[in-house]
Amino acid sequence: MMKSLLPQSQLRRSSAAAVRSSGGGAGGGDGAAAADGSGGAGARAPASSTFWFLLHALCCLISLFLGFRFSRFLFFLLFSTTALYHSTTSSSSAAVLRATTTTTTTTTTTTTTTNTFTLSFAASNTPPSGPANRTALEAAAAAAKGSAGAGSGSNPQSHVVVGRHGIRIRPWPHPDPVEVMRAHQIMERVQEEQRRWYGVKEPRQVLAVTPTYSRAFQALHLTGLLHSLRNVPYPLTWIVVEAGGTTNATAAMLARSGLTFIHIPFPDRMPHDWADRHATENRMRLHALRVIRERKMDGVVVFADDSNVHSMELFDEVQKVQWMGAVSVGILAHTGAAEQPRLSEEDKQTMPLPVQGPACNSSGHLAGWHTFNSLPFSGKTATVVGESAPVLPRGLEWAGFVLNSRMLWKEADGKPDWVKDLDAVGENGEEIENPLTLLNDASSVEPLGNCGKKVLLWWLRVEARADSKFPQGWVIEPPLEVVVPAKRTPWPEATNELPSELLDEKQDQEDRRLSRANKSSRPRSTTKRKGDLQGQEN
Amino acid sequence: MGSSRKRWLPVALLLLAASVLYPGPAAAAAGGEAEHAVQQHSERISGSAGDVLEDNPVGKLKVFIYDLPRKYNKKMVTKDPRCLSHMFAAEIFMHRFLLSSAVRTLNPKEADWFYTPVYTTCDLTNAGLPLPFKSPRVMRSAIQYISNKWPFWNRTDGADHFFVVPHDFAACFHYQEEKAIERGILPLLRRATLVQTFGQENHVCLKEGSIIIPPYAPPQKMQAHLISPDTPRSIFVYFRGLFYDTGNDPEGGYYARGARASLWENFKSNPLFDISTDHPATYYEDMQRAVFCLCPLGWAPWSPRLVEAVVFGCIPVIIADDIVLPFADAIPWEEIGVFVEEKDVPKLDTILTSMPIDDILRKQRLLANPSMKQAMLFPQPAQPRDAFHQILNGLARKLPHPEGVYLQPGDQRLNWTAGPVGDLKPW
Numbered sequence: 001m002m003k004s005l006l007p008q009s010q011l012r013r014s015s016a017a018a019v020r021s022s023g024g025g026a027g028g029g030d031g032a033a034a035a036d037g038s039g040g041a042g043a044r045a046p047a048s049s050t051f052w053f054l055l056h057a058l059c060c061l062i063s064l065f066l067g068f069r070f071s072r073f074l075f076f077l078l079f080s081t082t083a084l085y086h087s088t089t090s091s092s093s094a095a096v097l098r099a100t101t102t103t104t105t106t107t108t109t110t111t112t113t114t115n116t117f118t119l120s121f122a123a124s125n126t127p128p129s130g131p132a133n134r135t136a137l138e139a140a141a142a143a144a145k146g147s148a149g150a151g152s153g154s155n156p157q158s159h160v161v162v163g164r165h166g167i168r169i170r171p172w173p174h175p176d177p178v179e180v181m182r183a184h185q186i187m188e189r190v191q192e193e194q195r196r197w198y199g200v201k202e203p204r205q206v207l208a209v210t211p212t213y214s215r216a217f218q219a220l221h222l223t224g225l226l227h228s229l230r231n232v233p234y235p236l237t238w239i240v241v242e243a244g245g246t247t248n249a250t251a252a253m254l255a256r257s258g259l260t261f262i263h264i265p266f267p268d269r270m271p272h273d274w275a276d277r278h279a280t281e282n283r284m285r286l287h288a289l290r291v292i293r294e295r296k297m298d299g300v301v302v303f304a305d306d307s308n309v310h311s312m313e314l315f316d317e318v319q320k321v322q323w324m325g326a327v328s329v330g331i332l333a334h335t336g337a338a339e340q341p342r343l344s345e346e347d348k349q350t351m352p353l354p355v356q357g358p359a360c361n362s363s364g365h366l367a368g369w370h371t372f373n374s375l376p377f378s379g380k381t382a383t384v385v386g387e388s389a390p391v392l393p394r395g396l397e398w399a400g401f402v403l404n405s406r407m408l409w410k411e412a413d414g415k416p417d418w419v420k421d422l423d424a425v426g427e428n429g430e431e432i433e434n435p436l437t438l439l440n441d442a443s444s445v446e447p448l449g450n451c452g453k454k455v456l457l458w459w460l461r462v463e464a465r466a467d468s469k470f471p472q473g474w475v476i477e478p479p480l481e482v483v484v485p486a487k488r489t490p491w492p493e494a495t496n497e498l499p500s501e502l503l504d505e506k507q508d509q510e511d512r513r514l515s516r517a518n519k520s521s522r523p524r525s526t527t528k529r530k531g532d533l534q535g536q537e538n
Numbered sequence: 539m540g541s542s543r544k545r546w547l548p549v550a551l552l553l554l555a556a557s558v559l560y561p562g563p564a565a566a567a568a569g570g571e572a573e574h575a576v577q578q579h580s581e582r583i584s585g586s587a588g589d590v591l592e593d594n595p596v597g598k599l600k601v602f603i604y605d606l607p608r609k610y611n612k613k614m615v616t617k618d619p620r621c622l623s624h625m626f627a628a629e630i631f632m633h634r635f636l637l638s639s640a641v642r643t644l645n646p647k648e649a650d651w652f653y654t655p656v657y658t659t660c661d662l663t664n665a666g667l668p669l670p671f672k673s674p675r676v677m678r679s680a681i682q683y684i685s686n687k688w689p690f691w692n693r694t695d696g697a698d699h700f701f702v703v704p705h706d707f708a709a710c711f712h713y714q715e716e717k718a719i720e721r722g723i724l725p726l727l728r729r730a731t732l733v734q735t736f737g738q739e740n741h742v743c744l745k746e747g748s749i750i751i752p753p754y755a756p757p758q759k760m761q762a763h764l765i766s767p768d769t770p771r772s773i774f775v776y777f778r779g780l781f782y783d784t785g786n787d788p789e790g791g792y793y794a795r796g797a798r799a800s801l802w803e804n805f806k807s808n809p810l811f812d813i814s815t816d817h818p819a820t821y822y823e824d825m826q827r828a829v830f831c832l833c834p835l836g837w838a839p840w841s842p843r844l845v846e847a848v849v850f851g852c853i854p855v856i857i858a859d860d861i862v863l864p865f866a867d868a869i870p871w872e873e874i875g876v877f878v879e880e881k882d883v884p885k886l887d888t889i890l891t892s893m894p895i896d897d898i899l900r901k902q903r904l905l906a907n908p909s910m911k912q913a914m915l916f917p918q919p920a921q922p923r924d925a926f927h928q929i930l931n932g933l934a935r936k937l938p939h940p941e942g943v944y945l946q947p948g949d950q951r952l953n954w955t956a957g958p959v960g961d962l963k964p965w
Contacts, residue, residue, distance in 0.1 A: 158740035170884035197579035198768035
């Protein structure tokens with residue numbers, strides 16, 4: 001529609017150019033008046049051409065000073081029934097009968113001049129184009145065309161008028177906060193309806209099982225996991241198993257989290273060796289599963305390791321699990337060391353994806369498992385926790401599996417017979433590598449996440465060195481022992497308590513550093529800064 | 539003892555009665571379970587002509603297709619295949635649909651309607667915009683051909699013929715409104731039924747009895763961009779397009795009667811309004827994440843945005859005074875979209891936020907009705923209840939032809955020399 005006017009635009013432009021060139025006045029719109037004038041000059045007797053020339057000059061001057069829109073309006077009012085009608089421009093008439101163009105814009109913005117006026121004229125024998133069109137470049141009516149236009153104009157009952165309209169702007173075109181609130185309420189309600197129609201019908205509780213232990217990065221990992229779990233839109237219970245017994249720091253963090261949690265102590269301490277750590281974690285998870293069984297907790301069990309990162313889609317996807325499901329896990333083998341094996345181009349291409357998860361055949365059924373290929377990392381993996389070398393997963397990680405908690409109960413409706421009883425697992429102290437050992441038949445596992453095509457969480461093991469110190473509960477107590485006195489206080493009568501030159505030197509160094517950093521802005525003396533320190537120390 | 543026994547007897551009877559009654563609806567629900575799930579969140583649509591959106595036109599009418607020479611149709615498409623994908627492509631696809639449709643008859647004597655497959659909107663510029671300058675001559679030439687070769691045009695002067703004219707101002711054959719009004723509808727089409735996209739009340743270019751259709755929007759392209767329906771709708775108002783047409787209307791106020799410019803000036807800094815002139819690659823996806831989609835007029839009141847909004851479930855906010863929307867007798871647009879007058883554009887945020895939430899949810903339910911979405915599309919091959927079938931339904935509703943269709947000897951005939959001189963040149 002609008003694009004279809006492109007050729008027309010050229011016509012218009014050429015006509016406008018013709019008009020303008022014939023006018024040659026100072027302002028742009030002045031050209032209209034000029035053209036009108038010059039066109040009229042052609043039509044009239046040559047005797048009045050000087051009159052028209054003078055009029056043209058007058059128009060130029062007024063346009064110069066008042067701006068072309070105002071000048072056009074002025075001339076319209078002055079010359080509304082005179083020779084302006086005899087001008088012939090190449091554009092057609094704005095053939096409308098009812099010239100009620102009501103333009104009630106009242107503000108002026110910096111870019112558009114919106115001094116349009118409320119002009120309303122009843123339909124009369126004056127030329128069919130409305131007054132607003134009169135002032136338009138293109139819509140000057142020709143008398144001959146006017147009659148034809150009147151005949152083919154819009155029907156009398158139509159309210160819609162062709163031609164130039166004002167741009168209505170309200171005086172304060174900014175959002176009203178009450179309306180913004182209402183809009184957000186509307187959107188909330190709409191989204192609620194959407195969830196009701198398309199979302200999960202009966203959301204099941206999520207039971208997140210996390211083995212953890214006290215170390216430098218525990219707070220880091222648990223905080224991240226805590227925030228992820230807080231965002232889960234389903235009822236959730238966080239089951240935290242802590243090796244070496246429960247600690248106050250962890251308990252405090254859980255209490256502050258606002259989540260429903262169960263904090264379970266695990267008697268053994270976490271070993272420093274990765275292999276042993278994996279084994280201990282597996283035992284901790286089994287312990288948690290036993291707790292779930294005892295308490296007959298109902299829901300979907302998700303193995304949320306504290307250092308993993310989970311996407312929200314994971315929790316939506318696990319709602320679909322019947323008994324046991326598998327999701328794809330992205331394996332981020334942390335390569336902290338500088339000496340990474342330089343991979344050749346073909347190596348990079350043949351390197352399989354760092355993903356562990358179910359593999360489907362073409363009909364969408366479970367056909368096998370993708371596991372992480374540890375060949376490129378051979379020989380360079382970390383053995384001790386906190387060593388700066390890649391940490392690799394072992395076989396299939398627990399994090400990639402989700403269970404229906406009813407599978408763990410002693411008796412549940414519809415519990416399939418390919419599930420082993422939980423008591424029979426792990427009692428002899430054997431290694432429970434992955435949840436598949438809970439099953440008699442591993443082929444009934446459901447692949448989730450678009451048959452494993454979507455990676456829903458990432459596995460990562462990042463730890464500080466085992467001997468890293470960190471403040472208990474990340475609270476600094478007692479306060480720091482280093483006291484930095486103020487050398488120059490704002491109050492001249494304050495005493496110099498510690499006159500040590502050492503501290504002075506330190507201050508000087510800092511001054512120099514600061515002054516190098518902000519050369520022009522900062523003053524030489526850093527009095528204020530020291531004053532702050534003084535204040536802080538107190 | 540005895541009283542307790544007497545007490546459980548009526549209770550048992552009640553339970554028995556309940557168990558007899560309850561399986562009834564349960565069985566019915568189980569039978570139509572899939573449909574029930576859909577209709578839970580969509581509502582049946584019935585317009586002023588009744589519940590006609592899902593009618594099947596087969597058996598209700600017969601259409602005879604004139605066999606015009608290739609230059610009127612196929613040759614134009616071969617010359618410029620862009621005609622098949624622009625928003626005026628409905629004329630071509632209607633022809634193809636009718637050729638293989640069950641309503642087609644090869645015997646013109648039993649036909650109710652006659653179709654002339656002439657593509658008047660296939661003369662494209664380099665930029666792909668149709669030029670209407672030759673269209674009157676093309677149409678005239680086609681009508682001359684059919685009136686010379688078959689007797690059916692002359693016996694009714696075209697009153698039982700229909701033409702598809704999807705251009706900006708339909709059979710006025712011009713893109714500029716004033717010129718279109720000046721030309722008026724082609725005199726030769728005075729008695730024929732026009733199937734067009736343009737619709738505005740009391741306008742010269744909308745004839746009584748015309749069938750308004752949606753503009754063509756490529757169905758496969760829209761299907762390819764569907765996202766999951768539980769993606770929350772987090773954009774309140776969405777619009778992408780021009781506000782000022784600086785090429786054709788440098789001063790503003792002409793394009794869209796100033797309504798689009800007013801939208802921009804009033805709401806450019808309003809966080810609820812996601813409006814801009816961008817051409818994002820995620821245009822269709824964004825519409826599916828919006829609650830309201832603006833469909834303001836441009837140079838003509840209609841726009842493909844209406845089709846897109848309906849397909850993507852975004853409530854259309856129609857800002858075009860006196861517009862007539864597609865299939866207005868079958869689709870109750872008042873209940874589906876929001877109509878805002880051009881003079882009320884500065885108050886648009888107040889209007890939209892003060893809508894009762896139940897209305898909004900109801901509109902979304904109506905939009906979710908798959909028949910509604912189908913009715914706006916021209917899929918190839920044709921599917922039931924799509925726009926082709928709605929056109930046929932519209933034609934069927936106009937049957938039987940009224941008395942004055944067949945001309946008597948003394949009746950007024952078409953004036954074959956009416957109209958601008960340029961139109962009379964042969965093509």
